[in-house]
Amino acid sequence: MAKRQSATSLELSPDEERKIRMRKYTIAMSVRMVCIVAGVFTTGVLMWIFFALAIFLPYFAVIIANSQGSNPKDNSTKIVAPAVSIPASKIRIVDEE
Numbered sequence: 001m002a003k004r005q006s007a008t009s010l011e012l013s014p015d016e017e018r019k020i021r022m023r024k025y026t027i028a029m030s031v032r033m034v035c036i037v038a039g040v041f042t043t044g045v046l047m048w049i050f051f052a053l054a055i056f057l058p059y060f061a062v063i064i065a066n067s068q069g070s071n072p073k074d075n076s077t078k079i080v081a082p083a084v085s086i087p088a089s090k091i092r093i094v095d096e097e
Contacts, residue, residue: 021065028061 012020032054039050 025061025065028057028064032057032061 035050035054035057039047039054042050
């Protein structure tokens with residue numbers, strides 16, 4: 001017999017998923033701003049490293065924010081449709097006139 005379904009085994013709602021993606025993207029863009037400011041106030045190789053990070057970070061931020069991998073702490077089961085079986089002898093046809 002299949003496991004019973006519960007509301008806790010459902011996927012995240014689209015609104016909740018959007019909030020999580022926006023949080024990840026905002027954190028990555030904040031790191032980018034720190035790299036830009038640090039690049040302005042440093043010199044030499046360190047300056048170029050900060051600017052390179054600031055240039056390439058948006059690409060990785062979008063990839064990280066939109067990743068659809070499963071949540072590692074999610075141990076829930078997948079939703080299974082219940083199997084209903086009615087024997088033919090149990091079917092009644094009621095003709096109301």
